[in-house]
Amino acid sequence: MKRASIFAFRSNRVMALFGAVSLVGVILYYSFMAIDGLGLSEQTVVAKIVGKEYHPAEQTYSRQVIAGRVHTLPQALGERYILKLDFNGQIAEGFTTKEFYDNVEGEEPVQIIYRQRRITNAVEVLEVRQSASVYQK
Numbered sequence: 001m002k003r004a005s006i007f008a009f010r011s012n013r014v015m016a017l018f019g020a021v022s023l024v025g026v027i028l029y030y031s032f033m034a035i036d037g038l039g040l041s042e043q044t045v046v047a048k049i050v051g052k053e054y055h056p057a058e059q060t061y062s063r064q065v066i067a068g069r070v071h072t073l074p075q076a077l078g079e080r081y082i083l084k085l086d087f088n089g090q091i092a093e094g095f096t097t098k099e100f101y102d103n104v105e106g107e108e109p110v111q112i113i114y115r116q117r118r119i120t121n122a123v124e125v126l127e128v129r130q131s132a133s134v135y136q137k
Contacts, residue, residue, distance in 0.1 A: 040115040046131050047112045051084035094125035
């Protein structure tokens with residue numbers, strides 16, 4: 001009997017240690033993401049279009065447990081018009097509307113608004129629009 005209680009205590013210590021390490025890991029991850037991404041300023045720059053991509057509408061499926069039963073739920077993804085942009089020696093992708101996608105040509109300058117993360121330097125393009133220099137032609 002004493003042996004079972006000793007192993008139970010050790011098992012609980014291991015689980016408590018595992019829980020504490022997991023909690024610290026989650027806290028560190030979210031702290032890193034907050035430091036890397038919160039309060040970023042938006043920057044505006046002129047970029048050059050280096051490529052265009054079109055992804056047609058599609059339907060994907062995900063599984064969710066509802067009331068103890070697994071259900072497969074459809075998820076519709078709309079059409080996506082993507083411009084590959086070159087600015088400051090970086091390549092980034094920006095989503096745009098069909099009309100804008102159809103009206104721009106390769107190598108054309110466009111104005112983008114973006115945010116760049118502090119630590120990872122990942123670029124998030126927020127908006128793509130006609131460059132002011134295009135209107136001055």
